[in-house]
Amino acid sequence: MPAPKYWREIPQRYRLEGAKCKGCGQVYFPPRLICSSCKSREFEMVNLQREGELLTYTIIRVPPSQFTDQSPYAIGIVELDRGVKILSQIVDCDLDKLEIGQRMRIEFRKIYSEGEAGIICYGYKCVPV
Amino acid sequence: MVGIVGYGAYIPKNRIKVEEIAKVWGTDANSYKKGLFVEEKSVPSPDQDTITMSVEATLYALKRAQIDPKKIGAVYVGSESHPYAVKPSGTVLAEAIGATPDVHCADFEFACKAGSEAMFVCLELVRSGSMEYGLAVGADTSQGAPGDALEYTAAAGAASFIMGKDNLLAEAIETYSYMTDTPDFWRREYQYYPRHASRFTGEPAYFKHIIGAAKGILKKVKLEPKDFKYAVFHQPNGKFPLKVGKILGFKREQLDTGLLCPWMGNTYSGSSPMGLTAILDEAKPDDLILMVSYGSGAGSDAFIWKVTPKISEVQNKAPKTKDILNNNKTYIDYGTYAKYRGKIRKAE
Numbered sequence: 297m298p299a300p301k302y303w304r305e306i307p308q309r310y311r312l313e314g315a316k317c318k319g320c321g322q323v324y325f326p327p328r329l330i331c332s333s334c335k336s337r338e339f340e341m342v343n344l345q346r347e348g349e350l351l352t353y354t355i356i357r358v359p360p361s362q363f364t365d366q367s368p369y370a371i372g373i374v375e376l377d378r379g380v381k382i383l384s385q386i387v388d389c390d391l392d393k394l395e396i397g398q399r400m401r402i403e404f405r406k407i408y409s410e411g412e413a414g415i416i417c418y419g420y421k422c423v424p425v
Numbered sequence: 426m427v428g429i430v431g432y433g434a435y436i437p438k439n440r441i442k443v444e445e446i447a448k449v450w451g452t453d454a455n456s457y458k459k460g461l462f463v464e465e466k467s468v469p470s471p472d473q474d475t476i477t478m479s480v481e482a483t484l485y486a487l488k489r490a491q492i493d494p495k496k497i498g499a500v501y502v503g504s505e506s507h508p509y510a511v512k513p514s515g516t517v518l519a520e521a522i523g524a525t526p527d528v529h530c531a532d533f534e535f536a537c538k539a540g541s542e543a544m545f546v547c548l549e550l551v552r553s554g555s556m557e558y559g560l561a562v563g564a565d566t567s568q569g570a571p572g573d574a575l576e577y578t579a580a581a582g583a584a585s586f587i588m589g590k591d592n593l594l595a596e597a598i599e600t601y602s603y604m605t606d607t608p609d610f611w612r613r614e615y616q617y618y619p620r621h622a623s624r625f626t627g628e629p630a631y632f633k634h635i636i637g638a639a640k641g642i643l644k645k646v647k648l649e650p651k652d653f654k655y656a657v658f659h660q661p662n663g664k665f666p667l668k669v670g671k672i673l674g675f676k677r678e679q680l681d682t683g684l685l686c687p688w689m690g691n692t693y694s695g696s697s698p699m700g701l702t703a704i705l706d707e708a709k710p711d712d713l714i715l716m717v718s719y720g721s722g723a724g725s726d727a728f729i730w731k732v733t734p735k736i737s738e739v740q741n742k743a744p745k746t747k748d749i750l751n752n753n754k755t756y757i758d759y760g761t762y763a764k765y766r767g768k769i770r771k772a773e
Contacts, residue, residue, distance in 0.1 A: 310521040343523075346484075365764075366471065388438055388470055388755070404480040404521055405472040416508055418476065418517060 297410070302417050309419035312346070312402065314380060315339035325380045346402040347425065348376035353386060353394055362408040374400050374422050388423045399425040427552045428596040428730065430589035431490025431739070434702040434746040435481040436582045436689060439468040440754045441762045443577055449759045450572045457577050462663025466580040466690025467750075468757060469566045471765050475504045476514045478583035478695075479562045480521045485743035486560075486585040487522060489594070494524045497587070498556025499547055502532050503539025503694045505612070505619075506566045518562065529556075536610060537659055538720025539563060540584060540694040545726050547588040548597050559588045565693035570618035571768055578662055580690025584698035594739060595705060595714070595730040601642035603634055604724030611721070626721070627665075635659065635669050635717050638725035642715070646729060650674040654712035657683030657700035659719035661691050682707055683716075689750055694720075699746060701730070706745040710734040 307313040308326045315327030319336030325344060330337055353372030356363070363369070370386040372394075386394065387405065400422040407417045442465045447454035458464060469478070479502055487494060500519040507514045515530040533539040533546075540563015547559030562585045569579030588597075609630035612619035622630075635658055643649065650656070656675045658666040663686045670680045683700030692699055697718045704714055714730040763769050 306520055310517075311523055387472060404477050404484075405470075406474060406477060407472070416474075416476075418521075421472065 297417055299415055302415065309407075310404070312344040312420060314342050314344050316342045323378055323380050325382060342378075344380055344382075345377035348374045348382075348400055348422075350386070350394070350396055350398045350400050350422075351375050351381065352396060355391055370394055372422065382420075384420060384422045386422045386424070394424075401425050426593060426596050427548050427588060427590055428593040428733075429586050429705070430492065430558065430592055430594060431486040431488075431587035432585065432594070432702050432705055433482045433485025433487075433489065433743050434582065434584045434699050434749065435478045435485070436467050436746075436749045437469045437473050437478070438753055438755050439470060439757050439765065440465045441468050441757055441759070445759050445762075446577055457574075460664070461577060462667070463578050463687050463690065465688060466578055467582055467692070468762055468765055469581040473581065474508045474566055475502065475506050475564045475583070476508055476517045478566075478581065479514065479518045479564045479585065482564065482583040482585035483518060483522055483560065483562060486587050488743040489739040490558075490587045490589075492558060492587065492589070494522045495527070497522075497524045497528060497558045497560050499529045499550055499559040500524055501530070501543035501546060501560065502562045502564065503534070503541070503543040504532070504564050505534060505536055505539060505693055506568060507532050507534075518560075524560070535724065536721035537661070537691075537693045537696055538718040538724060538726055540698045541716075541718035541726040541728070542720075544586055544588070544698065544728070545600055545602070547586070548600065551588050551590055557589060561586050561588060563694040563696075563698040565695055567691060567693040568612075568618050571763075573618070575619070575621065578686070578691040580692050582689060582692035582695040582699050584695050584702050586698070592735060593733050594736045595708075595732050598713075598729040598731050599642055599646045601638055601645055601727045602724060603638035603641055603727070605634070607634075607721075607723035609721050609723055621721075626661075630721065630723050631659070631661065631665055631719055632669055632672070634723050634725040635719050636672060638717050638727040639673050639715065642727040642729060648713070648729070650679070652713060653679060653715050655679055655682055655704045655708065656715040657697050657704060658717050659697045659725075660684065660686035660700065661696070661719075663687035685746070685750060703746040705732070705736065706740055706747065708732040708736055710736060
C-alpha cells in the first residue's frame with residue numbers, strides 16, 4: 297500500500313472513526329460526504345465500539361502475496377455494537393471453532409509489512425472474546 | 426503530588442514451554458526450570474509487535490484513567506524492539522489513542538529499563554507543570570538467539586501508565602536512579618540478536634545496580650523493607666528477583682504478587698512495570714510499593730508508590746494482568762514459535 301493511501305486511512309484503521317449524520321443519526325464507516333438516508337452533508341465524528349458479533353466468515357487458503365505467511369486465515373463481517381458492519385481479518389483463533397454469532401473484540405495489529413524495508417501497515421483485526 | 430492515574434498491561438495469548446525449547450536443543454529442561462525458575466513464556470503472534478501491544482495496554486490504561494487522550498502531553502515508549510530503526514513507535518501509539526497532534530513524542534532505549542525511564546520522565550514533566558498528563562509505556566518482543574540461554578525467557582508484553590496530578594491511583598513518593606557503564610548485555614547496530622557476558626550479567630550488573638538503587642531510595646525516604654506491602658524488581662528470570670529481594674531483606678510474600686516471569690518470561694522493558702500492574706490490580710489504599718527496574722549497560726530506576734483510596738474504583742475497569750496471563754492461553758510447538766518469531770530463513 298502506498299504510504300499516502302495508508303496515511304489517509306489512519307483515523308479509520310487506527311481509531312475506528314466513523315461519521316454520524318447530524319440529520320438522521322445514521323453512522324457510516326468509513327465516513328461519507330453525503331448521508332444516503334437524509335442527504336445531509338453534516339456529520340460528527342464517532343469512535344465505533346470495539347466489540348461486536350460475527351455475522352459471517354470465510355477461510356482464505358490462497359491469499360494475496362503479502363499474506364502467504366498467514367495462510368490459512370479467516371476474514372469475516374462483524375457487526376459492532378452500534379450496528380456498523382466491518383470487514384476484518386479474524387486472528388488468534390482456532391479456525392475449526394469459529395461460529396456465526398460469536399462475540400468478537402477489536403485489537404490493534406500489524407496488517408502487513410511492505411517487505412523488509414518498507415512501511416509497516418497497522419490497523420484493526422478481530423479476535424474472539 | 427504526582428503519580429499514576431491509569432495503568433494497563435497486555436500479554437499475547439501464545440505460550441511455549443521450557444520443555445519444548447529444551448527438546449529442540451537437546452538440553453535438560455529441568456535444569457533450566459530449576460536454575461532460572463521459569464516454566465513457560467509468552468510469544469507474540471506474527472501480527473504483534475511493540476507498537477500493537479503498547480496500543481492495547483494503553484487502551485486499558487485509558488479505561489482506568491477515564492481522561493480525554495487529547496490532554497496527554499507526552500507519549501514515550503521504552504523498548505529494545507522498536508519495529509522501526511528510524512520512525513518512532515510513539516507516533517503510531519499517539520495516533521491510535523487519539524492524542525495527536527498537540528503532544529511531545531519520543532522513543533526510549535536503555536535495554537530492559539527503557540519503560541521505567543519513560544515513567545520517570547513523565548512523572549517529572551507532570552511535576553514541573555509542563556503538562557497535565559504523560560503516557561509512559563514499557564514494551565518488548567524480546568529477542569533471544571536460537572539455542573542461547575536467553576531463548577528460554579525472552580518473551581513479549583507491555584505495560585502502560587498515565588501519569589498525572591489529580592485523581593491518583595498511586596502517588597509517587599520518591600524516585601532514585603543508579604547507573605554505571607557496565608557492558609553486561611548489548612546489541613550492536615544491524616545485529617539481529619543481543620549478546621551477553623554470561624555470569625557477568627549477575628553480581629556486577631543486575632545485583633549491584635538493583636541493590637544500589639533500592640538502598641539509595643530507602644535511605645532517601647528513611648524506610649525499611651518491612652514498611653512495604655509489595656516489592657517488584659526486574660525479572661530476567663524467576664530466580665534473580667527473589668534472590669535480590671532476599672538480599673535486601675524482603676520476604677517472599679512481599680515479592681509474589683508482582684512476580685510474573687516464571688509463567689510469562691522476561692518482557693524486557695515491560696518486566697518490572699508489568700509486575701507493578703499486577704500489584705496495582707490487588708493493592709489496597711495506603712499500601713507502599715517498591716519498584717526497581719534494571720537495564721543492562723547498566724542502571725536501575727527505583728520508585729516508591731503509595732496506593733490511594735481511588736484504586737478500588739478502577740481495578741475492574743480493564744482486564745487484570747494475572748487474568749490476561751492465566752486465561753485463554755494457546756500453547757505452540759517450537760516450529761510454530763520459530764515461524765512466528767521470524768527465525769526461519771526463507772527464499773527471497
